[in-house]
Amino acid sequence: MPSLLIKDLSPATHRQLKEQAKAHHRSMQKEAALLLNNLLGAEPLPAWGQPIRLPNPPSAAELIRDLKSGRK
Numbered sequence: 001m002p003s004l005l006i007k008d009l010s011p012a013t014h015r016q017l018k019e020q021a022k023a024h025h026r027s028m029q030k031e032a033a034l035l036l037n038n039l040l041g042a043e044p045l046p047a048w049g050q051p052i053r054l055p056n057p058p059s060a061a062e063l064i065r066d067l068k069s070g071r072k
Contacts, residue, residue: 006032 009017021031036042058066 017028017031017035021028024031026034
């Protein structure tokens with residue numbers, strides 16, 4: 001995949017990108033690529049770049065119970 005190096009970002013822009021990437025559980029590089037792709041109307045990043053959210057995640061107690069019972 002092609003790459004791009006961005007120099008001379010303002011500290012505020014760098015901080016904002018870092019915070020946004022952290023909030024979305026992505027690297028700064030993936031967050032910047034996603035923002036640019038969305039802005040320019042290009043293809044989005046592959047699905048593997050997105051965080052996975054379970055609709056009803058099990059509780060810690062349920063996970064422990066399943067592990068103890070041998071369920072995977």
